[in-house]
Amino acid sequence: MTATLIPSPTARAAHRDPNVLRWLTAYTSSMLGDNVYYLALSWAAVQAGTPAQAGLVMSASALPRAVLMLGGGVIADRFGPHRVVIASDALRCAAVLAVAALLFLARTGLWPLALLALVFGAVDAVFVPAVGALPARLTANDQLGRVQGMRSLAIRFAAVVGAPLGGLGVALGGAPAAFALAGLLIAVSVPLLVSVRVRDLPTEDDAAKGTAWADLKAGLRHIRGHRVLAPLMLAIALGDLGFVGPLNVGLTLLADQRGWGASGMGWTLAGFGTGAGAASLLLAVRGRLPRAGLVAGCTVVVGSVAIGALAYAPTLATAVGTALLVGLLTGLSGVLCGALLQTLTDPAYLGRVTALSSLVSLGLTPLSMPFAAAAIGAWGLRPVYVVSAAVCGLGGVAALVVPALRRAELPR
Template sequence: MTATLTTPPATTPAHRDTNVRRWLAAYTSSMLGDNVYYIALSWAAVRSGTPAEVGLVMSTSALPRAVLMLGGGVVADRFGPRRVVIGSDAVRCAAVLAVAALLFLARPGLWLLALLALVFGAVDAVFVPAVGALPARLTGTDQLGRVQGMRSLAIRFAAVAGAPLGGLGVTMGGAPAAFALAGLLIAVSVPLLVSVRVRHLPADRADAPKGTAWGDLKAGLRHIRGHRVLAPLMLCIALGDLGFVGPLNVGLTLLSDRRGWGAAGMGWVLAGFGAGAGAASLLLAVRGRLPRAGLVAGCTIIVGSVAVGALAYVPTLPAAVGTAVLVGLLTGLSGVMCGALLQTLTGPAYLGRVTAVSSLISLGLTPLSMPFAAAAVGAWGLAPVYVVSATVCGLGGVVALVVPALRRAELPA
């Protein structure tokens, strides 16, 4: 029999809880720093190397993040997510500020940028699972849906505000200034996280069993495989992400080029998607929960997949923007609901490891579909690739609807 979170309901709604708001401020600042860091890294690489070298530097962090992510989940569960998040942000801050200082004093070349990307990827491998395991220790289970919505809003805000902040840093003092700004934004999160109070879960008992790291990892995978909701939920997430990544990344660039919309048109479509996804996050942040969470997730994935496929057939830019808003709203809502179910249904001792598996699927495996999507578009055209991708995405919704335990899954009231 698998355990789930059984912490008592929170007495204060998450959006009014000062402790949760301190965590949200820390997380938002850290994510802003991340976005500014990527702007600084890409600018510094462009100024120092060839396009091929730039691509290599920008992708360097992906390998350690993917390879070490599952181990990062074990670290988060063993040492506690708050401690791991604080340590991760401190290391990232120190690394970025050190590179800013070196770039200000000299021009060490691409090797330094590649080393920074490697460190960032390795630290991300423990940071991401710890971030996913932390909300359950901040508030009651009845507020985890709201916290998931608030977290998604923070991610959207950081993505929108991070690019101009990074550009401002580059304008003011080149890559060194942008790296320094990224480091300072990440640094802001550390004292805020130190001030955040966490509640103890059953997994935090001093006598909680702990074996070897490899044994802990296998135990986490068994927990997912043996759970009647988590196993199909992971499959649902994998199919949804796999079918979604290609059309909304490589596919959208090619679609905008062939329709004659240009970079500005692509920007408007992406803005429409962001607006829809932000609205979905805001809905859950305000309401706290939606009834029939599993059913809602399955239905929104299926309808959202139809909207994804329709993108290849819309003739005008305004129609594409409107379709993208619908895609963002539906897939954003299903994503937030799946994330909230993951938080509430996972056994307390396994939160880091389960988050690691989910993050590995979304951040490590599904992006690998992008070059295949691009090659398929070149071979068969846009419309067939969009239709196939939408079908794969829709299969995630089908899984949610045909598995009774997942279809009937609810968020705590």
């Protein structure tokens, strides 16, 4: 498929640009489909097998996503993120609708669910880097910070709305209806993406000239040799590593030990989501924040203190307020780090750079969750929260002690 190219960025702000808004609508619909899909998959797996088997099905997508992610970045840079995103969404839509039809026609057990999870994980490995590389081809460099905020808002919206939509689909027609709804939501994104106009980039011809392995090594050299990207990757990795355990496994155990129950955990998660959404909205509205590197480092450090304090919250109201602060600070650092990645990376390497950062966040960091659960069982909640907060804080320290990263700015 040949993309329509626009010769130069428009002067229009991203949130007023119809082209960017078409992309954002497509992305939001795709993310809604993702959330409905995961709910449908978990429901269907629990209904078709034992809890252990359901857990294996739910985790089946993690392995191909982690193994193939770096290769997905090479594909995004070699063939262009616009084509890759369209093809990925079309393939995901076809896979989900095929399983919906299969479940509607017959009781098939767990095998189609496991196969779907594997396919989804493999396609995600290509889709995620392409999504990260696409905004640079839609708008001017000084609008990429705003686009990052808008994209984060879309993710938050999809997470809040997708679960109830999936539940409604299950209630009306079981897992087949929920899968069909997920497929249709993903399908909505395809024509919108086709209508999106993209532009040539100055280094487009240098994106991929050798073998896939040579392209991958070139991308890693680009990161390693960059004064800002290399320490920024380290900061992102440490921040995510210290954040995931306490805010996933740890929060469930905290709510259980304090007697807050599922509703208490829901309120705490809502506090976190509200804070993170407010941070995304701030960048979407303002477009940039001055001294982005310094602000990102400081918010990670202060946010890590709030993460540690969460384990000491004496009441549910205190926990919700602390989670709100965690969401605001870590959400702001997250969107700023994402915006710096977008604006400082040579556009020819954006797919590969996004792939590496996504591999840390989506592929490797979740592996810390079983270790966090085991550590909580052995030593208790508070020590594990404190250690996790310290690891997260090291990400902020890494950002603050490297002068080039500390002084990094978003373009005006």
